[in-house]
Amino acid sequence: MPLYPKLGEAYRLRQLFLDVFEVIDIEDTKGYLWFWCDQALEAGIEPFRKFVNTIKSHRSGIVSYFENRVTNGVLEGINAKIQLAKRRARGYRNIENFINMIYFLCAKLDFGFYPYKTL
Numbered sequence: 189m190p191l192y193p194k195l196g197e198a199y200r201l202r203q204l205f206l207d208v209f210e211v212i213d214i215e216d217t218k219g220y221l222w223f224w225c226d227q228a229l230e231a232g233i234e235p236f237r238k239f240v241n242t243i244k245s246h247r248s249g250i251v252s253y254f255e256n257r258v259t260n261g262v263l264e265g266i267n268a269k270i271q272l273a274k275r276r277a278r279g280y281r282n283i284e285n286f287i288n289m290i291y292f293l294c295a296k297l298d299f300g301f302y303p304y305k306t307l
Contacts, residue, residue, distance in 0.1 A: 194233055197231050197233065198231075198233055198235075198236070201224070201227065201228050201231060201233075201236055204224055204227065205224055205228075207220070208220050208221050208224060214254055214255055217254045218251060218254070221243070221250070225240045225243060225244070228240050266294050269290075269293050269294050270290055270293075270294070272293075273286075273289045273290060273293050274286070277289070
């Protein structure tokens with residue numbers, strides 16, 4: 189008999205969850221994910237129940253990830269840069285200056301000065 193049965197069950201559920209990323213077929217992935225959710229609910233471990241509720245509330249985004257293998261991480265990074273520019277300036281006098289700063293920070297423009305080109 190294990191000394192910490194809930195800990196062992198939590199580790200088993202974790203390992204089962206990681207297997208969802210190994211499934212190739214999209215329909216099989218969806219089925220496996222919902223199977224895992226049922227397993228997690230049956231385990232009765234409260235953090236896993238909360239996680240299953242999160243999965244169910246974000247179902248469409250999760251399924252979209254498995255269909256396209258694309259996340260919104262890049263957009264979140266750009267948004268963080270924009271928010272940083274806004275905080276640094278403590279406000280802009282007009283929207284054009286703010287938009288110019290967004291382009292400057294996010295577009296990776298090279299403003300190096302090269303007065304002469306040598307051949």
